[in-house]
Amino acid sequence: MKAGRVIGILLLAALVTGAVFGVASVMGQRTKAQDLQTSLDPFYTPPSPLPTDPGTVIRVESLSFDDSTLVVEGGTAYRMLYVSARPDGTPAASGAMVFVPDVPAPAGGRNVVAWAHGTVGMGDACAPSRNPNGTEDMAGWLEQMMSLGWVVVATDYVGLGTPGPELYLVAQAEVNDVVNSVRALRNWGEADAGTTYAVFGHSQGGHTSLWAGHLAEQVAPELDLIAVAAAAPAAELPEIVGAQWDTAVGWVIGPEATIAWSATNPDLPIEGVITGAGIDNTERLADECIAPAALEGLLRDGLGGQYYTIDPMDSPLWANVVREQTPDPLRADVPVMVAQGTTDEIVLASPNADLQRTWCDAGSNLTMLWMGEIGHLAAAKTAGPQVVTWLSERFAGTPAKPACDGPIPVDLSGPPLQAD
Secondary structure, three states: OOHHHHHHHHHHHHHHHHHHHHHHHHHHHHHHHHHHHHHHHHHHOOOOOOOOOOOOEEEEEEOEEOOEEOEEOOEEEEEEEEEEEOOOOOEEEEEEEEEEEOOOOOOOOEEEEEEEOOOOOOOHHHOHHHOOOOOHHHOOHHHHHHHOOOEEEEEOOOOOOOOOOOOOOOHHHHHHHHHHHHHHHHHOHHHOEEEEEEEEEEOHHHHHHHHHHHHHHHHOOOOEEEEEEEEOOOOOHHHHHHHHOOOHHHHHHHHHHHHHHHHHOOOOOOEOOEOHHHHHHHHHHHHOOHHHHHHHHHHHHHOOOOOEOOOHHHOHHHHHHHHHOOOOOOOOOOOEEEEEEOOOOOOOHHHHHHHHHHHHHOOOOEEEEEEOOOOOOOHHHHHHHHHHHHHHHHHOOOOOOOEOOOOOOOOOOOOOOOOO
């Protein structure tokens, strides 16, 4: 029996044992969370009609939760509602967090870092700017950026906490949201934002960051993207899907991908690719935030259930979408840093080891950072300080030099490693 299934069964037993004692506490927490989201709804409700210019700032307020303002060392935190665009150009609203350093801005405006977060779930409460724990992935490096005088903007993505759906792992949508968040900073005087920016993302946000290297100039040619960085990026999607479709990860990632990719590809087949239980639970699981969704995924996998009936890569239409959303190697004039943990259980090490090999062979200006014994959840926090150092050199105008000759600590001679 797989280790994941053993863990799932043990977790199920523990849940059943503790259910009687935990119901009141869980219900109380849910009620409190629902009350918080209800109180935030007016801020995230877009005006009608919506302004049409991408980057228009709709409103800004302190980043507070239940009258408690989020404290960031060396800076001040805000939430913002701004105008982005769907892939077809239709205006849409997105929330964001903004962090403005206490140190004075230089004459030409502050350097900007656009943060792209990882998978959090599609429910309103999952949006980082609507979640008291929304900065958890930014611990350590955000304070460093404040001390350097950089202004940081962290999009929620359109449809996450605002009218949806969120177009999860849809490159053009994600890049629109990130780039238009930088435009919004430029339009909000208190940010003192310049035109030079970098993108840093984790997991889903790493996918966003790498795609920004391809698409950002088309979205906003007036801005200067100087570098992109990604921690444990969901980049080599065919390999990731092939390795994870029949594991607990399929229950967590699958529902969000199904909703987003079906919205942009109406002919995408569902029956025959997704199990009956998967179809019945897609909407509900996608709306769950990542922790309860992951727990349920472990339980279902532990009891032998699967989200997908087949490897989606065996369906021609699904395989086409997966490949379309996989970024090609970046041009040499777009410096890129990729950080990957060797014990990542979600974005396995082997796909990004393959990325290192293929992108370096293609001439990308890639700096690869391997982090021993680091799993998925810790990837951004662990890599963050070195990303800050690397971005400091890019902002200073120091040319990046490819670091492609380092050892790859993953065996690429066989198939991708499977996660138990």
